[in-house]
Amino acid sequence: MKTPNIPQNAPYSDTQRAWLGGFFAGMHSHMLQSASSANQTDARIINILYGTQTGNSESVATDAASVAKTHGLLPVVKSMDEIDIDTLAKMEYLLIITSTYGEGEMPDNAQLLWDSISADSTPRMENIQYSVLALGDTSYDLFCKAGIEWDERLTELGAKRLYDRIDCDVDFEDAAESWISSVIPMMADGVAILDGLTSTISASGTLGPKYNRKNPYSSKVTCNRLLTSEKSSKETRHYEFSLEGSDLTYEAGDALNVVPLNCPELVADIVKAIGCTGQEDEPVNGENTLFSEALRTHFEIKLPSKELLQEIAKRSSDPELNDLLQADDKDKLSNYLWGRDTLDLLRQFPDVEFSAAEFIALLKPLQHRAYSISSSGKMHPDSVHLTIASVRYHSHNRDHKGVCSTYLADLVDDHSEVKIFFSPNKSFRVPEDDSLPMIMVGPGTGIAPFRAFLQEREFRKASGKNWLLFGDRNAATDYIYQDEIEAMQASGLITRLDLAFSRDQAEKIYVQDRMRENGAEMFIWLEQGSSFFVCGDATRMAKDVDKALHDIIEQYGNKTAEQAIDYVNQLKKEKRYVRDVY
Ligand SMILES: Cc1cc2nc3c(=O)[nH]c(=O)nc-3n(C[C@H](O)[C@H](O)[C@H](O)COP(=O)(O)OP(=O)(O)OC[C@H]3O[C@@H](n4cnc5c(N)ncnc54)[C@H](O)[C@@H]3O)c2cc1C
Ligand SMILES: NC(=O)c1ccc[n+]([C@@H]2O[C@H](COP(=O)([O-])OP(=O)(O)OC[C@H]3O[C@@H](n4cnc5c(N)ncnc54)[C@H](OP(=O)(O)O)[C@@H]3O)[C@@H](O)[C@H]2O)c1
Ligand SMILES: Cc1cc2nc3c(=O)[nH]c(=O)nc-3n(C[C@H](O)[C@H](O)[C@H](O)COP(=O)(O)O)c2cc1C
Structure with missing residues (x-):
């Protein structure tokens, strides 16, 4: 029995090649006869690249791959940080699925590839046939900017747009489905659909999550506890949602979405x-x-x-x-x-x-809000925890409340039910190698995923060193999870702890100041293979922390500014510099 030719330059790993070979070798012979009668022995590879911050684009990419398989295509799904520009330039059939972040920016995992494709030296891409699906939110000024830029750049480089870009608002599912069902048959034009392939694949293919935005899970809130002191200038709360009997699982680093009700x-x-x-x-x-x-x-x-x-x-x-x-x-x-x-x-x-x-x-649909999970699913399989700052402020002569944070904070009934669903974030994970160090920078609610990471490491009895940098306004009122953090420090789980309370003195002290004070040691940790994680405010904190990281590498690694940029880019490529910022 002849298996289809998988072109050698196709960006498959050895495992993928082996899997694809096995997949075809295992097919019933009449299917292959029908393929050869259609003169179709070369399998057509369709590359599906996604740029994502919170997993939506990745889930659409996976869906597109499932549909592609049913059309006789060989889909290769990759995060944009998994390929380089030369590999991209060799592709023939390409689907780009990307969200937009910050203020019209690329998601973190798309930035390096975008920098490469934007460069003047980028090769022409006339051999590529492509289409773009852009995920975004019309409430942002630069709606779907990242997807628009990819589309424009590919055209500039001579690639052929096979199907027009679709720009999706927050309810992206229907538009994404329609894009997939239109673009895949075009990409598969001339490829024989093998009898029985659809059922072969759907039997082994991935099923979407049981609970999602359209079908959230109703969970009991089993804990709603104030973390900050009554005297604090802010209100941050700890929540626990029951997963008992749900079959739901999650990983440290994932986000949980809460579907709120208005006040x-x-x-x-x-x-x-x-x-x-x-x-x-x-x-x-x-x-x-x-x-x-x-x-x-x-x-x-x-x-x-x-x-x-x-x-x-x-x-x-x-x-x-x-x-x-x-x-x-x-x-x-x-x-x-x-x-x-x-x-x-x-x-x-x-x-x-x-x-x-x-x-x-004239109104937009009420949207869920995302929260970084603050528990490890291994340590707490029956519950999921969140750490949320309640948005409350006075303006225009009345008190204002954030929709979701105060919907949760003001729940009065014990065991109220709240609708939730998970968003996996596969790039924001505790290193697989338990011996590697982790540096975690998480001021304010940015502590959330690091509480989860530390629980995860405790559960796994991981030997790697852990450095936590946390900060908030005042130590006396805003040192959230203080008992837990001190216990983790006492047990040796937290190897280094640096605290920055911004309002305890006349001059502001922030986490990046602590980074700079300890720059020599931080560089040693990075050289030892440490990951560098950041969570919290995207607009100011994450940018300042990024600047401090570059400065530390420059100063303590004896590098020029350009070399420090290269060093940081390498950390990103190795997924050792990852952020969960909002
Ligand atoms: C991936 C991700 C993870 C997140 N993780 C967390 C987390 O772990 N913990 C957490 O607390 N949040 C987190 N957030 C933020 C969270 O999703 C919500 O944005 C936040 O809770 C506010 O939502 P809300 O519905 O309460 O407020 P909204 O009803 O959405 O109101 C917020 C709006 O109120 C206005 N506003 C807020 N403060 C003021 C002020 N002082 N003066 C004037 N106007 C103001 C601004 O327009 C602001 O956009 C995360 C966000 C993302 C995307
Ligand atoms: N983009 C967003 O929509 C966004 C981003 C982050 C947080 N929030 C919301 O704001 C609320 C409170 O958030 P939070 O508790 O996470 O954080 P926060 O209260 O905004 O800040 C936590 C700590 O970070 C400090 N900080 C301020 N600017 C900084 C900078 N440039 N670099 C480093 N640290 C800096 C703060 O100091 P000072 O306050 O004393 O300056 C404070 O000590 C939540 O509702 C959250 O969802 C919204
Ligand atoms: C902090 C933040 C910034 C965002 N900025 C933009 C933006 O500038 N333009 C836009 O169209 N959408 C923006 N979005 C919306 C996302 O692109 C949208 O939620 C998308 O579905 C996320 O997909 P992902 O999970 O694949 O990253 C932003 C979302 C967040 C949370």
């Missing part, structure tokens, strides 16, 4: 502000729903959508708001909106009224 008082105030009663019957997802119920469960009513803002501007004819929207000055608009929610806007323009149906048409 009933906010719903009532909004209903009143637009001149409705709340008792109006409105069709939502094909079902008649009371307007107030629809606002509580289905729509984002805190952060105003662009459409709502534009309609309020139009109906109020307010010169300031209209000027702001027309000026296209994003900074001015964000300053105007900072701390101002939908209710503030409605109250600001009391003459603007909406019917329930008009109002709903």
Whole structure:
């Protein structure tokens, strides 16, 4: 029996080649006859590259691969940090699936490949036939920017766009499915679909998770405990959700998504502000729903959508708001909106009224919020823990609450049920080699995954050294998990602990200051093979920590700035510098 030719330059590992060979060798002979009768002995490889921060693009890539197999293609799914530009340039059939992060930036695992493909020296790519699926969120100014840039760059380099890019909003599933079902048959054009292949593959293929965004799991909240002191200037809480009887499992480093409900008082105030009663019957997802119920469960009513803002501007004819929207000055608009929610806007323009149906048409669906898991699934197989700072602030003469963090914080019933689902984050993991050191930088709620990592190492009795850098505002009120951290230090699990309490003295002290103070030792750890993990605020902290890391490598590794960049890039390639930042 003849197995299909897998081209030697195809980016398969030896294991993959072996698997593919076995896969075809194991097929029933009539399937292969039908392949050869269609003159199709060379299997067509389709490369599926994903750029992801929280796993959505990776799950779409896996789905695309399953469909590709049913069309007789040989899919190779890779994270963008697993290949280099020369390998990319040799590809023939390419699907790019990428999200956008930060402010219109590439996800971390896509950055290096993007830097390479953006360089002037990049080879032409006329042999590539491709399509791009961009994941994003329309509430960001630079919607799907990363996917758009990939699409444009591939065209510039001469690659042939086989199917138009699709830009997906947060409800990406349907759009992704439609893209996959259109693009795969085009990529498979001329490839024989082997009889019986579909069933062979679906029997062994991966099934999607049982619980997901569309079908979340209802979990009992078994713990909702204040971590910060009553006297603190902030409120950070520890939550535990029961997984008993669910068959759900997770890994340290994954995220848990919580599907919130809006605050009933906010719903009532909004209903009143637009001149409705709340008792109006409105069709939502094909079902008649009371307007107030629809606002509580289905729509984002805190952060105003662009459409709502534009309609309020139009109906109020307010010169300031209209000027702001027309000026296209994003900074001015964000300053105007900072701390101002939908209710503030409605109250600001009391003459603007909406019917329930008009109002709903201007809202975005209520979204889940992601949280870095703060427990190890091995140590706590029946529960999953989160560490969440409650968003509460006063502005525009009233108290404001973050939707999800306070939905959880203000749960009154013991054992309330909350809808959750997991997002695996395969790149954010405790090193497989238990003897390797880990440096973990996690100020504020950034501590969350490192509590999980340390539990994981304790469970595995891992011998590797662990260095934790934690910080928050004040030691007396905000040293969360202090008892646990001190116990881990006493037991030797935490080898080094550096704390940075920013508001205990006149000058701010941050985790990156502690890094610099201990730069010589940090460089030694890196040379010993340590991973460098960062979690928490993306906009300021993660950037400053990144700068400190470069400076330390330059100073203590006796390197130039360029050499330090190369060193850091190598850490990223080896997945030793990974971040979970938001
Ligand atoms: C991968 C990932 C992991 C995360 N992990 C964690 C975690 O472990 N712990 C954690 O606490 N969070 C985490 N987050 C953040 C979390 O998802 C939510 O964004 C956070 O809880 C706020 O959500 P919310 O619904 O309570 O607030 P929202 O209703 O979403 O309101 C937040 C908005 O309120 C406004 N706002 C907030 N503070 C102020 C202020 N002082 N003044 C004026 N306006 C303000 C801003 O517009 C802000 O965008 C993570 C995010 C991601 C993407
Ligand atoms: N992008 C986002 O939407 C985003 C990002 C992070 C956090 N949050 C939300 O904000 C709330 C509180 O977050 P949190 O508890 O994680 O953190 P946080 O309260 O914002 O900060 C934790 C510690 O980090 C310090 N810090 C501030 N700027 C820093 C910098 N440039 N480098 C290093 N450290 C710095 C803070 O100091 P000072 O405050 O004294 O300066 C504080 O000591 C949560 O609701 C969280 O979800 C939102
Ligand atoms: C901190 C943060 C920043 C984001 N920035 C953008 C952005 O600038 N533009 C955009 O279109 N989407 C943005 N998104 C939305 C993500 O691209 C979207 O949630 C996507 O589904 C994530 O896919 P992933 O899990 O594969 O990373 C952002 C999301 C987060 C949490």
